[in-house]
Amino acid sequence: MRRGAFSLLSLLLFSYESAAVKLSIQRPVVSQRPKAATNANNNLINKGNERYTANITISGRVVNVALDTGSTDLWVMPPDNLPSFNDTHLNATIFYGDGTDYVQGEVGVGVFQLDTYSIPFQAFLYVQNASVDEQPDFDDGIFGLWGLGFDTPGSSEVNDAVQGAYGTSATWGQSVLANIFQENPTGDDYIGISLSRNGDTGGTADASLTIAEYDSDYAAVANSPKIPQNPLNSGAWTVTLDSISVGGKAIDWPSTMEQAPAGKNIVVLDTGTTNVMMPAEQVAAIYSSIPGAAFSPNLDQSIPPTKFSTTTGVWVLPCNASVNVVATFGGQPFPIHPLDMSDMQVVTSPDGRRNYTMCIGTFTDVGTIVNGVSDALFGDSFMRNAYTVFNFGTGGNSKGDPFVQMLSQTDATKATADATSVRSALMANMPPEISPIELVKIFNGSEPSGDTGAPAQGSGRSGSGNGALSLVPSLSLICAVALAFLAFF
Ligand SMILES: *[C@@H]1O[C@H](CO)[C@@H](O)[C@H](O)[C@H]1NC(C)=O
Ligand SMILES: *[C@@H]1O[C@H](CO)[C@@H](O)[C@H](O)[C@H]1NC(C)=O
Ligand SMILES: *[C@@H]1O[C@H](CO)[C@@H](O)[C@H](O)[C@H]1NC(C)=O
Ligand SMILES: *[C@@H]1O[C@H](CO)[C@@H](O)[C@H](O)[C@H]1NC(C)=O
Ligand SMILES: *[C@@H]1O[C@H](CO)[C@@H](O)[C@H](O)[C@H]1NC(C)=O
Ligand SMILES: *[C@@H]1O[C@H](CO)[C@@H](O)[C@H](O)[C@H]1NC(C)=O
Ligand SMILES: *[C@@H]1O[C@H](CO)[C@@H](O)[C@H](O)[C@H]1NC(C)=O
Numbered sequence: 163m164r165r166g167a168f169s170l171l172s173l174l175l176f177s178y179e180s181a182a183v184k185l186s187i188q189r190p191v192v193s194q195r196p197k198a199a200t201n202a203n204n205n206l207i208n209k210g211n212e213r214y215t216a217n218i219t220i221s222g223r224v225v226n227v228a229l230d231t232g233s234t235d236l237w238v239m240p241p242d243n244l245p246s247f248n249d250t251h252l253n254a255t256i257f258y259g260d261g262t263d264y265v266q267g268e269v270g271v272g273v274f275q276l277d278t279y280s281i282p283f284q285a286f287l288y289v290q291n292a293s294v295d296e297q298p299d300f301d302d303g304i305f306g307l308w309g310l311g312f313d314t315p316g317s318s319e320v321n322d323a324v325q326g327a328y329g330t331s332a333t334w335g336q337s338v339l340a341n342i343f344q345e346n347p348t349g350d351d352y353i354g355i356s357l358s359r360n361g362d363t364g365g366t367a368d369a370s371l372t373i374a375e376y377d378s379d380y381a382a383v384a385n386s387p388k389i390p391q392n393p394l395n396s397g398a399w400t401v402t403l404d405s406i407s408v409g410g411k412a413i414d415w416p417s418t419m420e421q422a423p424a425g426k427n428i429v430v431l432d433t434g435t436t437n438v439m440m441p442a443e444q445v446a447a448i449y450s451s452i453p454g455a456a457f458s459p460n461l462d463q464s465i466p467p468t469k470f471s472t473t474t475g476v477w478v479l480p481c482n483a484s485v486n487v488v489a490t491f492g493g494q495p496f497p498i499h500p501l502d503m504s505d506m507q508v509v510t511s512p513d514g515r516r517n518y519t520m521c522i523g524t525f526t527d528v529g530t531i532v533n534g535v536s537d538a539l540f541g542d543s544f545m546r547n548a549y550t551v552f553n554f555g556t557g558g559n560s561k562g563d564p565f566v567q568m569l570s571q572t573d574a575t576k577a578t579a580d581a582t583s584v585r586s587a588l589m590a591n592m593p594p595e596i597s598p599i600e601l602v603k604i605f606n607g608s609e610p611s612g613d614t615g616a617p618a619q620g621s622g623r624s625g626s627g628n629g630a631l632s633l634v635p636s637l638s639l640i641c642a643v644a645l646a647f648l649a650f651f
Contacts, residue, residue: 198282203377205277206369206423210272211542212436214369214468218308220286221246221272226300227306227463229433231355231399231552232539233258234318234337237265237287238306239296247288248272252327253285259432260472260531263295269323270332279342279373282541283406285320285335307434310353310552312564313340317397342373343557347375350558355364355433356571364402364580367549367571370619372645380549383569387492388553391564393421399552400536403427403491406448413447415440417537427524427537431550433565435541436470439528446539448475449523452485456598463604464512466527468505477523478598479504482585484578489544497574500581508593511604511611517593520601521585564647598636 168377188649206229207215213228219242220236227236234254239246252269267289269355274284299305311317324335333344343351353603354376358369370377376384392402404426405412419428427438449455458465467474479485487501489496504521511518532539548568555564589595603609 168362178353195308199398203370203379204358206357206371208369209304211300211360211546213302213304214277214357214433214542215304216308216371218306218332219275220284220306221248221270221328222243225306226304227308228304228305229310229436230432231310232430232432232434234285234310234311234313235287236306236338237267238508239265239289239291239292239300240305241300241351242298244270244272244288246272249288250285250324250327252255252323254323255499256287257414259295259531260340262293264293265289265296266291266341269320274341276337279504281338281345282340283334284338284341285324287320287479288502296355299554303358306439309337310339310433311399312397312554313337314397339373339554340554342558343554346374346557348527348558350553351556352551352553352562353584354383354551355545356549357433357542359499359501361584362499362580363584364576367546368370377549380569380571383429383551384547386551386567386569387494388567389492392562396535398535399431399564399566400428401431402494403540405537405592406444406487406489408448408485408487409484410488411451413444413445413446415537416534419537422537428635429538429540430532430536431545431552432539432541433545435527435539437468437524437541437543438473438538439472439526439531439541440538442475442527444471445477445523445525445527448487448525452479452483454483454598455523456602458602458606460605464579465509465520465522466507468522468524469489469596472529472531472644473527475527477525478601479521479523480598481506481519481521481589481595482582483521484582487580488574489540489547493572494568496544496548496568497568497572497577498544499577501577501584502546506585506588512607516604516611518587518601518604519593519595520598524636537633575588 169261183624209215215226215228217224217226223244225240248271252268255266257264267284267287270288271283271285274281318337321335324332354372355368356367356377359366361369361573392400397565402423415427417427422428434543456478458476460476463474465476467476485500487498488501504523506521508517508519523575528538548570551567553560553565555562604611
């Protein structure tokens with residue numbers, strides 16, 4: 163379940179020429195599923211901690227696509243089109259998030275390849291029209307989405323279109339995963355996902371996707387408790403969250419889901435959501451407990467809101483705050499790395515006179531987008547902290563109800579030390595950070611910038627920008643870390 167950004171950029175439209183071969187349905191040649199993928203080490207690409215992508219090959223064209231456990235369909239919109247394209251002329255539109263984000267096109271069929279996996283005849287949506295929400299991903303070189311969710315009825319626009327036209331025996335409209343699993347009916351049907359963390363010097367997991375096998379670095383996940391899908395057959399990777407605590411104290415969070423056990427919640431484990439999205443009240447319960455943190459409704463967005471958030475409101479935290487947040491699933495604690503709790507940015511004051519470094523909360527208001535499905539979206543900010551196995555329960559020895567298994571990847575003590583050293587090193591080379599409450603006052607216009615904090619570099623020049631915002635790209639942050647560490651030795 164993805165969220166769109168507040169973007170005013172224009173649509174990326176292109177006129178596509180398709181070879182439009184008239185489709186004749188043939189029984190695909192089934193190749194035996196290989197025993198192991200070639201190389202699980204970092205076979206995923208981490209795009210600035212915001213998207214995790216893979217280079218897939220579809221109809222002979224390599225396309226970088228985002229991985230999304232929150233949806234099911236595969237769609238592509240490569241700028242250089244597909245070299246050849248079997249067009250079914252079936253139209254489909256897929257909506258994401260609150261429904262303003264969509265992609266629209268025709269169902270095509272082609273060869274899908276990733277590593278040693280190959281599906282000779284795979285349906286996908288060949289997108290001709292995408293909403294503006296997609297533009298940031300296109301700008302980032304991401305030209306598609308690979309859904310890793312369920313094939314249950316209603317979950318897949320592509321499958322619904324194909325089955326509507328060709329009948330339920332047309333398995334080529336199923337999801338990529340269902341078709342890969344079908345190539346080996348006796349094997350277990352699961353995937354394993356590890357997400358890396360940029361800017362983490364304390365040792366980060368690599369980013370990997372494996373199908374029907376574990377990444378050998380995290381094979382111990384086999385011993386983790388099985389956390390059943392709840393509600394069963396929800397069509398999404400919904401699971402029960404036992405609790406989420408801050409500073410050792412569980413926050414109060416009444417569930418909106420009748421299937422949630424007493425005192426617990428239901429969340430979607432969603433690689434396609436950048437951050438964690440939960441009700442504003444619970445976000446506040448977490449951040450308000452951090453000494454020095456301050457909230458701004460930020461209605462004029464003078465502080466750039468957390469990317470992909472549904473609201474303008476931001477929590478500003480001390481950048482080196484040692485935030486101790488732990489999510490508990492299946493009775494197991496999953497500490498969340500402090501680096502996953504806030505994003506660092508450099509922002510110019512509305513009067514243009516000063517630059518400040520500030521850290522804003524990554525947990526944001528979920529709004530109404532998961533109503534009736536779950537209480538929250540646990541996206542990448544959470545998922546970086548666990549190796550997760552998603553078992554569909556459709557094959558092999560684990561045939562039964564779907565479940566997940568998670569292996570914690572974050573040692574709370576080490577993570578706190580890591581976060582403090584990373585942030586301190588970065589701040590040594592960045593504009594000053596002042597107290598969050600002062601920052602909020604400066605950015606909401608109730609205080610001028612010059613009266614607080616040390617002057618920023620270059621502040622001697624007269625202010626030119628009028629509330630102009632400057633974001634330091636993550637690359638320069640990484641360079642700043644490298645420089646800072648060099649300075650230590
Ligand atoms: C993905 O493709 C890009 C562009 O061709 C390449 O630079 C990158 O190394 C590839 N990454 C992986 C993990 O396949
Ligand atoms: C799909 O949309 C195109 C363009 O809007 C239209 O010409 C075509 O008839 C539609 N196909 C189907 C099967 O509805
Ligand atoms: C298109 O379909 C035809 C007939 O099924 C097949 O021979 C051909 O390989 C397909 N082309 C692509 C690009 O999938
Ligand atoms: C794209 O989709 C929108 C919403 O359905 C529609 O209004 C618009 O005409 C479409 N544009 C094209 C070029 O198909
Ligand atoms: C955090 O940063 C502030 C300055 O912004 C500094 O005074 C404080 O000592 C730092 N705390 C830690 C734990 O590094
Ligand atoms: C703020 O930072 C930007 C980008 O580094 C820089 O161009 C600008 O001069 C800075 N402004 C002040 C007032 O320091
Ligand atoms: C600005 O923020 C401060 C601190 O939250 C608050 O007291 C003040 O009322 C706000 N002023 C405006 C104009 O929003």
